[in-house]
Amino acid sequence: MSDEETETLAGTVAEVKEVGAGQIIVRQGVSLSECNLLVAGMVCRYKDLHGGQRQILELHLAGDFVDLHSFPLKRLEHNIRSLTRVRIAIVPHDRLKRVTEEHPHLARLLWFSTLLDAAIHREWILSIGRRSALGRVAHLLCELFVRMDVIGAVHDGRYPLPITQMDLADATGLTAVHVNRMLKKLRDDKLLTFRNGEVSVHDWDGLSRVADFDPAYLYLERRPR
Amino acid sequence: MSDEETETLAGTVAEVKEVGAGQIIVRQGVSLSECNLLVAGMVCRYKDLHGGQRQILELHLAGDFVDLHSFPLKRLEHNIRSLTRVRIAIVPHDRLKRVTEEHPHLARLLWFSTLLDAAIHREWILSIGRRSALGRVAHLLCELFVRMDVIGAVHDGRYPLPITQMDLADATGLTAVHVNRMLKKLRDDKLLTFRNGEVSVHDWDGLSRVADFDPAYLYLERRPR
């Protein structure tokens, strides 16, 4: 994104607000007229079954345009909830409409951003469908390592992860008890430690191997305009 | 989509070709300069782990713009394979670029179409992560019923599904053996029959209940321009 485009996008922000941890930011089925750009903190998208089972669909970090897809979709079929205290920039749909019509390249970048979410969804389908419990946990923590690294949140192989093991369970399709056992195994195998809201990677190559991790799906390479 | 927009989009087609069953249409990682619009037949997107386990990510029916997301993404991180003999319309990226710049509303419709895929991905994450094996199979067959109905392929509660039980297994994160048992149970419970490449739904309400199916994620309602 060019500096000019960054400025154009920044100009669409109508308001910046703070929300506490554990708050529902967008509720499924509600008609929407604005999007939420996550400035600081962490949120998740999730869905529940009637039986009460919860599945987290994606984890979002600072910089993510959490519900940009509500612009074309008009409503969401899932909920969005803050995992920590968060700062959110509000972008009205009508401003997005104007900006995307006047700036085709920026429009494609925004489109790209929603497609990146879809690519992450697909990797999660693979993960939950075919990876072992250990592989699933390892893979998720690999993904977050790379995404945290992109936003400069990794230092000395460590990054903050202020969520519970139950959240990890809901993201991987496991139970909190089993996630705990898998984390113990990763720790015992000297691959990584997750403690006090921080992930510390000790052996990236070993971890990637267990996770069968390939960052290609995160589309990190520089792209032509 | 207006008649004029339909015509505009039709004008972007450079070529229509036929491909046999079981052919790879797009290979992961390859740089792309055109998209494939499925005119007839059925294709799937899938990914493999190094261990050889396969996961199908989405099933596509006639009318689906199978890899429209390659337009902004430039390459795909998964494969696309024909499940049956298919007819495909080829749309070059440069024509899409021109059309989307000149027709903002059509651009949003195309964006919407890729977001619908993402919504389907999310429902699959929920399905594979939290539904029972029976629920997963039932839910997938519910989804296909509704999508087949949209394209007018459902007659007397029946629709064609020319794929194998192994394909169903790869789509639901199960084994072919267990899918077979779940199909038997659905049959014994008089909910549906899947035989000779055709699904016959006997009890939609019962099936929906077992699947915990809610078609909201398919965004079927009419939307404002």
Added chain:
DNA sequence: CGATAAATTGAGGCGCATCAAAGAACGTGG
């Protein structure tokens, strides 16, 4: 510092996988 939520560990059970083999459907060529 007390209350509450989260992490940890153990014991036991179930759902789905794995392995195996027979039967049915399908495609292909004679």
Added chain:
DNA sequence: CCACGTTCTTTGATGCGCCTCAATTTATCG
């Protein structure tokens, strides 16, 4: 149109990975 190989479906027997239930320890927060 039938013979035949191949793929797909079906069913049974067995095992394991993850879930469930439960209790204790540790962290978090007002």
